[in-house]
Amino acid sequence: MRIATWNVNSLKVRLPQVLDWLAKHRPDALCLQEIKLEDANFPEAAIRAAGYSAAFSGQKTYNGVAILSREPAANIAFGIDGLDDPQRRVISADVGGLRLVCAYVPNGQSLDSDKYQYKLNWLAAFATWLEGELAAHARVAVLGDYNIAPEDRDVHDPKAWEGHVLVSPRERDAFRRLIDLGFRDSFRLFEQPEKSYTWWDYRMHGFKRNLGLRIDHILLGRDLAANCAACSIDLEPRRHERPSDHAPVVAEIES
DNA sequence: ATGGCTTGAGTGTCAAGA
Numbered sequence: 001m002r003i004a005t006w007n008v009n010s011l012k013v014r015l016p017q018v019l020d021w022l023a024k025h026r027p028d029a030l031c032l033q034e035i036k037l038e039d040a041n042f043p044e045a046a047i048r049a050a051g052y053s054a055a056f057s058g059q060k061t062y063n064g065v066a067i068l069s070r071e072p073a074a075n076i077a078f079g080i081d082g083l084d085d086p087q088r089r090v091i092s093a094d095v096g097g098l099r100l101v102c103a104y105v106p107n108g109q110s111l112d113s114d115k116y117q118y119k120l121n122w123l124a125a126f127a128t129w130l131e132g133e134l135a136a137h138a139r140v141a142v143l144g145d146y147n148i149a150p151e152d153r154d155v156h157d158p159k160a161w162e163g164h165v166l167v168s169p170r171e172r173d174a175f176r177r178l179i180d181l182g183f184r185d186s187f188r189l190f191e192q193p194e195k196s197y198t199w200w201d202y203r204m205h206g207f208k209r210n211l212g213l214r215i216d217h218i219l220l221g222r223d224l225a226a227n228c229a230a231c232s233i234d235l236e237p238r239r240h241e242r243p244s245d246h247a248p249v250v251a252e253i254e255s
Numbered sequence: 256a257t258g259g260c261t262t263g264a265g266t267g268t269c270a271a272g273a
Binding site: 037107200 | 259263264
């Protein structure tokens with residue numbers, strides 16, 4: 001089984017690239033973040049024509065998440081139980097015997113911002129809720145844009161990023177708390193190239209110079225991690241014209 | 256130190272991303 005995550009930074013703009021990617025890679029499920037459109041404008045027909053069904057939770061302008069899957073998703077759930085959040089950042093569903101959680105973690109903006117507090121509160125609620133999800137479901141995978149680079153090796157220039165969001169100790173503690181619930185970072189189950197990243201700033205030729213961060217992750221519950229055969233970052237879409245600033249991450253699960 | 260791009264809003268130019 002192939003599962004993937006991709007922050008597309010507007011599904012309206014990136015729809016042709018998403019359809020191309022689905023045709024080329026034929027994942028069983030693709031989790032999308034930052035679709036940036038209301039449910040009424042979700043391009044369901046085009047996705048169905050590509051052989052995929054969609055579960056989605058969108059809003060105007062910001063955020064928005066979706067799970068595209070070859071077999072229709074079941075038991076679709078929205079948001080985080082216990083967190084009253086108008087921002088559309090989490091959708092979950094059963095696909096192929098897996099419980100998939102698609103998440104778009106808040107950015108936080110800066111360490112002195114209200115949005116940073118929101119991010120930390122959000123992550124605390126997310127962890128508490130995921131603990132219950134792990135107890136309730138045998139095979140849980142949490143895919144998405146975590147907006148956290150877990151370690152210095154996930155940052156092109158740790159010195160330059162000191163004092164910024166995405167790398168702060170409190171965010172990394174929050175990520176570690178997720179791991180401690182019983183998840184594995186599927187990317188780190190395997191030997192990987194040095195300087196592997198999933199996001200590069202649009203400015204300053206960030207991608208060309210590989211000035212990136214690894215902030216998109218696929219976390220697998222322990223039993224699922226034991227069946228993970230591969231995990232990789234697909235750099236190809238980031239080379240396109242009008243790319244998303246994020247690259248897809250793909251994991252292979254043996255049934 | 257700042258801004259460098261991109262998107263959506265909406266038709267000026269700003270907020271937000273990371």
